[in-house]
Amino acid sequence: MADKPVTGAGLRGQSAGSTALCTVGKTGSGLTYRGFDIKELAEKAKFEEVAYLLLKGKLPNQAELSEYISKLKSLRGLPDALKAVLEQIPKDAHPMDVMRTGTSMLGNLETEESFDQQQDVSDRLLAVLPSIICYWYRFSHDGVRIDTETDDNSVGGHFLNMLRGKPASELHARVMNVSLILYAEHEFNASTFTARVCASTLSDMHSCVTGAIGSLRGPLHGGANEAAMAMIEDWQSPEEAETKILGMLERKDKIMGFGHAIYRESDPRNAIIKHWSKKLSDDVGDDVLYAVSERVEAVMWREKKLFCNADFFHASAYHFMDIPTKLFTPIFVMSRVTGWAAHVFEQRANNRIIRPSADYTGPEKSEWVPIEARR
Ligand SMILES: CC(=O)SCCNC(=O)CCNC(=O)[C@H](O)C(C)(C)COP(=O)(O)OP(=O)(O)OC[C@H]1O[C@@H](n2cnc3c(N)ncnc32)[C@H](O)[C@@H]1OP(=O)(O)O
């Protein structure tokens, strides 16, 4: 794909500030968090280690990591007033709306009174977001009030345990760990930029994260993993998938899970999650969905030179783990909250209110007409 022209549309290609957190597509396809390559992090790190790296600025040593994991485990409980709110939200609500409301309610109950509290407030959010979504999901769908204080060390294992009422297998906990690492941070993407704009007014952390959740919800951003699943789930064979995709391209439909605003050649997270999707496909004895996904990938590249972004093979990977499709994007929130919070810290540390200009396209001069004379 050729380089994109730098135009005002979507602020594409324009620098909107600086960050020490992440590089995206520097070599056309690379991704680093504080200088660490995503491939190495996905292979060697725990998600909690990556969260520490983003939020505290360095990799933890063993003692620091153990202490951090214990801290996060101790922060998983939900206040009664928050449970009461979650119990009011209907079963057919969008789970991203539940995440947004849960975060906002927490901001009423545990308000960030001073920026000195920002680390603790962020750790609390990281620890409690899985509890928020699972408490609501299990109450509204299964009629049970779950205990959100499980003994799992990992955020991913904890999430799966609450969702299913039993500890996750080693394979599933491993895939969740990788997935949360892949989604944790991505420079000035739409939701992170939302958080930074909010932070630039010197607002509180819960407002920044609530706004970011709203931005992530859309299908052009985090909502694409769910939209990709909805697209591929009915296709019974690679041949059917190819016919359907060609029809969609003919109609100029957007294919969810493909393309990216920054990467030009590939999204480095795709090969990683694709590898785990294949392992899960073998694990469940699938002989349709993975093959369908691979064919969609091949057709999109052949026809449009469009590559899978992080979301496409996440769809099949989560599906193979029996995670309901509507919970896919909330998992993204459980991870990206680390990146959002770290960007809020950065914004606060070197702040100027973010307020760009617009090119005016309205009328030069409008004549006032009294209301009774208007048609
Ligand atoms: C975790 C994330 O948030 S990753 C992104 C998740 N989002 C998706 O998967 C949604 C599908 N993808 C898209 O809508 C886009 O690729 C975006 C939003 C990710 C990036 O948007 P842009 O930067 O505006 O795309 P870009 O400039 O590369 O588009 C170039 C051309 O390819 C087309 N294109 C880009 N992505 C797709 C796609 N997924 N399906 C079909 N055509 C596409 C565009 O329509 C555009 O064509 P045009 O010039 O005729 O209008």
Ligand SMILES: O=C([O-])CC(=O)C(=O)O
């Ligand atoms: O960077 C972007 O535009 C979208 C995003 O958040 C990601 O790919 O993880």
